[in-house]
Amino acid sequence: MEPKNGRSPPARNGGRVARLKAAVLISGRGSNLEALAAACAAPGFPAEVALVISNRADAAGLKKARHAGIATQIIPHGGFKTREEFDAALSAALAAAEIDLVCLAGFMRLLGEDFVARWRDRLINIHPSLLPAFPGLHTHERALEQGVRIAGCTVHFVRSAMDDRPIIVQAAVPVLPGDDADTLAARVLAAEHRAYPLALKLIAEGRVRVVAERVEISGAGTPAGTLLNPPD
Ligand code: GAR
Numbered sequence: 001m002e003p004k005n006g007r008s009p010p011a012r013n014g015g016r017v018a019r020l021k022a023a024v025l026i027s028g029r030g031s032n033l034e035a036l037a038a039a040c041a042a043p044g045f046p047a048e049v050a051l052v053i054s055n056r057a058d059a060a061g062l063k064k065a066r067h068a069g070i071a072t073q074i075i076p077h078g079g080f081k082t083r084e085e086f087d088a089a090l091s092a093a094l095a096a097a098e099i100d101l102v103c104l105a106g107f108m109r110l111l112g113e114d115f116v117a118r119w120r121d122r123l124i125n126i127h128p129s130l131l132p133a134f135p136g137l138h139t140h141e142r143a144l145e146q147g148v149r150i151a152g153c154t155v156h157f158v159r160s161a162m163d164d165r166p167i168i169v170q171a172a173v174p175v176l177p178g179d180d181a182d183t184l185a186a187r188v189l190a191a192e193h194r195a196y197p198l199a200l201k202l203i204a205e206g207r208v209r210v211v212a213e214r215v216e217i218s219g220a221g222t223p224a225g226t227l228l229n230p231p232d
Helices: 031-041 060-067 083-096 113-118 139-146 181-204
Strands: 020-026 047-054 071-074 101-104 123-127 150-157 167-174 208-211 214-217
Touching: 020 031, 020 060, 020 181, 031 047, 031 060, 031 181, 047 060, 047 083, 047 181, 060 071, 083 113, 101 181, 123 181, 139 181, 150 181, 167 181, 167 214, 181 208
Parallel strands: 020 047, 020 101, 047 071, 101 123
Antiparallel strands: 123 150, 150 167, 208 214
């Protein structure tokens, strides 16, 4: 990640490399939050989940965060007159916690242009499709309707358009005979739990740059093989 107005990871701090401070924004279950927190708990991981914010007090992910010892805040969107006021409260909470990177993980509120601009290249999202295919809601139903044979997920930097790009990491899984939206969602979710921690790690290691709205990753290996569906 390129230095912007904020802090730029990883910073040297008295001989130690400071870990990137991530916040995770959720609205519900929080399984991606759990995957990110678990990755961060591994020795030597270059990032920490320093804060979890939910716009819903009943989000199951809040319990998971507390269980992992992560600070939580609830900022109910209903408590604000306008989207801009809600976004400003979010920004203030993130800035107060000195957050370097904001990770949307099932955060089901659209963020306004000012928020997106303020956190540009420090705001990432995971979406359960191989973008640019199937942005928005009911992703798996639409993928099945279209008869795609490969599905997957995408981690991307957030811009004003929903579920857009620049793309950081994608993971692909096969669509299997007899799949319904639930079985496909579960297979994609397992891939999400690998893709999101990988994206966080790459960013925290300072290996991700946005150049002309495409992501360049330094020192990335070459993926092996081809996912054929059906297999030959
Ligand atoms: C995940 O599948 C994530 O990709 C999706 O919401 C789910 C949240 O699950 N996000 C979107 O559809 C964003 N457009 P989780 O709360 O268990 O992480």
